[in-house]
Amino acid sequence: MRELLEYIVKSIVAEPDKVSITEENSDAGLLIKLDVAPEDKGRVIGRQGRVAEAMRTLLRVKAAKDDTRVRLEIL
Amino acid sequence: MEELEITAKPGEQAIEEAERQLGMSRDQFEVAVMSEGKSGVFGIGGEEAVIRVKPLTPPEEDVVKVATDVLTKLLELMEVNGKVEVLSHEIPIALNIEGDDLGILIGRRGQTLASLDYIVKLIVAGQLKVWLPLSVDVAGYKKRRDESLQRLALNLAEQVESRHRAVTLEPMSAYERRIVHLTLADHPDVTTHSLGEGVNRQVVILLKQG
Numbered sequence: 528m529r530e531l532l533e534y535i536v537k538s539i540v541a542e543p544d545k546v547s548i549t550e551e552n553s554d555a556g557l558l559i560k561l562d563v564a565p566e567d568k569g570r571v572i573g574r575q576g577r578v579a580e581a582m583r584t585l586l587r588v589k590a591a592k593d594d595t596r597v598r599l600e601i602l
Numbered sequence: 603m604e605e606l607e608i609t610a611k612p613g614e615q616a617i618e619e620a621e622r623q624l625g626m627s628r629d630q631f632e633v634a635v636m637s638e639g640k641s642g643v644f645g646i647g648g649e650e651a652v653i654r655v656k657p658l659t660p661p662e663e664d665v666v667k668v669a670t671d672v673l674t675k676l677l678e679l680m681e682v683n684g685k686v687e688v689l690s691h692e693i694p695i696a697l698n699i700e701g702d703d704l705g706i707l708i709g710r711r712g713q714t715l716a717s718l719d720y721i722v723k724l725i726v727a728g729q730l731k732v733w734l735p736l737s738v739d740v741a742g743y744k745k746r747r748d749e750s751l752q753r754l755a756l757n758l759a760e761q762v763e764s765r766h767r768a769v770t771l772e773p774m775s776a777y778e779r780r781i782v783h784l785t786l787a788d789h790p791d792v793t794t795h796s797l798g799e800g801v802n803r804q805v806v807i808l809l810k811q812g
Contacts, residue, residue, distance in 0.1 A: 534675060534676070577720070580717070581718075581721050588706055
């Protein structure tokens with residue numbers, strides 16, 4: 528899950544070195560927290576949250592394959 | 603992309619400034635020197651150099667290659683078995699994924715496919731610094747949907763003509779509405795427009811006046 532998000536995010540931000548991703552497991556599934564450089568925040572969220580929503584959709588494909596649920600939080 | 607004018611101190615600094623502003627390396631843009639500039643004495647009385655830079659559009663084959671690689675990588679990371687094929691090497695570039703059990707990549711009303719298409723475009727644009735027309739399809743889903751929308755548009759146009767009454771379609775996405783508009787753009791007797799806001803925007807087909 529982490530590799531998928533990391534690949535997408537690092538490909539679209541200006542500062543790939545400042546991308547940080549943490550994963551937490553809970554009963555509700557996997558919670559992924561994404562942190563990027565302040566000037567990259569707009570790039571990973573997108574207009575009206577379009578980029579974030581598209582990333583969530585692709586994470587859900589992987590989650591379905593893994594038979595789990597996933598939530599993405601952008602810090 | 604547009605030309606950009608850069609002003610900097612004489613010497614190589616204008617090029618460095620251009621690389622910084624465009625986020626590209628020297629071989630990705632053309633440079634025309636407007637003025638070489640002059641260095642003054644103790645930094646006084648100098649003239650700044652002015653250059654114009656224009657990003658080079660990568661050849662279509664590069665876009666096809668990068669897009670294919672990006673899509674293949676995403677499939678691998680999502681653990682979806684599919685093979686990427688290139689349907690069009692020319693603009694608009696079209697890729698399609700073939701394989702078994704690809705419904706998971708299409709999603710409800712093509713929502714997952716739309717997300718995949720968008721992310722591939724974003725990554726390709728990020729790598730090549732240009733936004734080129736590019737479309738990703740899964741097992742010909744978009745193609746079939748486009749064709750059925752085109753048929754629907756033509757059938758409804760016929761109905762509008764024979765009954766002399768406007769027809770309103772159900773709410774559709776911007777992409778779907780565009781297909782209806784384009785299909786009927788050259789129609790001799792009917793015209794189209796959209797009504798409503800946001801997710802409720804609908805296409806209306808009506809008779810041309812006069």
